[in-house]
Amino acid sequence: MRRWVSLWFPYWPAEHWRRPSDGGPPDRNRPLALIACQRIGQAQGGLRVVAVDALAAAEGIVPGLPIADARALLPSLQVRESDPRADAGALERLARWCGRYTPIVAKDGPDGLLLDITGCAHLFGGEAALLAGLTQRLQGFRLTVRAALADTPASAWAWSHAGPGGVLPEESSRTALAPLPVTGLRLPDALTSELMRMGLRRIGDLLDLPRAPLAARFGEALTRRLDLLLGQEAEPVSPLHPAAPFRRHLACAEPIATRADIDRGLEHLLELLLGDLDRAGQGLRRCAFTVFIVDGGVQRIEIGTARPSRDRRHLLRLFAEKLERIDPGFGIEAMLLEAPLTEVLPPAQAALHGVQQEAEETALAQLVDRLQQRLGRQAVVRLEPVESHIPERAVTVMPVFAPPGPQGSSGWMAEQPRPVRLLPSPEPIEVTAMLPDEPPLTFRWRKVLHRVALTEGPERIAPEWWQDRAGTRLRDYYWVEDREGRRYWLFREGAYGGDRAPRWYMHGLF
Known part of the structure; x- marks a missing residue:
């Protein structure tokens, strides 16, 4: 059975600014409110409070309050302009940090996260220990959090938002959630109000009613939420990043901060990962190394190989060129090594006469890997x-x-020489010739005049008749050498006597 963790941050827009990785306000012990220009009902637009932290909420500051009234109630209130994009970005960074617990993490609304911890709890001492440790760490980031663990995403959400939070034992959702208010069903406000007006105030009031009359009276949205709650219908979840098929995790007994410790941790994880790949007959094509910092920061580096590889020494050499980018900050508490892309690499015994050729191919592949590592994957093609x-x-x-x-x-047209450097697109030039159809005597390219010493050509190139494109005309190419010994590839587009006068272009350099 799958198990899900729902994390709810009721004061997220204001409180995430207090995280060290997000750069909090100057005084983190003073109440904070976020403001924006907002119209409520028939009132005129103006600056109003749109979000508060736990300190401001305890003093009676609530969303919708005009900023002048909020300051009158609490003169020490700190004010910051609301930034929904920054809020979403900070939530995504926190989701990446939660990747130290599970590879499947999804955003759940603007103030929540959803974690699939199936098969992960034993790594942290069980479900209760995992949830307690996760909650303690998040509270250490100065965040107010409600966490719940249950069989389905809907039941975990209900237990965190409308219940006390904590761990719901397997197959206990129906009994445990029955006393909760119907707000735990995550229904539209209008439908929730209608249910309460009808006297259906608790989830248990709906569970035993026949589904057909419920659907006829309140619509299919209600019955679907009940099915999601009880696991009778699968709820689609879109993780921020797809789970890698091969991954290894290392939790540090104490935070580490030296390069030697990072190298040892990476070597240990790589040895385990390559063992997994070997048993599966796979070779690594792309590998990601992620470190989780004590203050909630996450840093990630990636390497790639041109061919599938399980060469430990070569892979460590590729990582070594990027490990300098990792800043351990206050210390690294966990490491993660993933192989998001692999290919089949079965064990093979080469014939004696093919050993030298195989060694040369391996050396070329490793050279390509190092070049791509330094120059970029698109630079070596x-x-x-x-x-x-x-x-x-x-x-x-x-x-x-x-x-x-x-x-x-x-x-390749080996019989027709082509320039070493072909320009991305032909560049217009000014040409002087003895007669219209003869080769050029001089040409001006990029404001520089070149006098021609030798010429060869023309080579006529016509567009393909089966895919002729508009605007493409006959081209007459010439190999030209100027008096300084530089050689160029020019062409004349079009012929004299046609609808348009011919034009000359520079296309390459020998």
């Missing part, structure tokens, strides 16, 4: 020929070790 005579459409970019296309290496 392979060009693949495409069936097109138009130069800028004749190649495409592919990963280095991607399987060759249908043309393969035979698709």
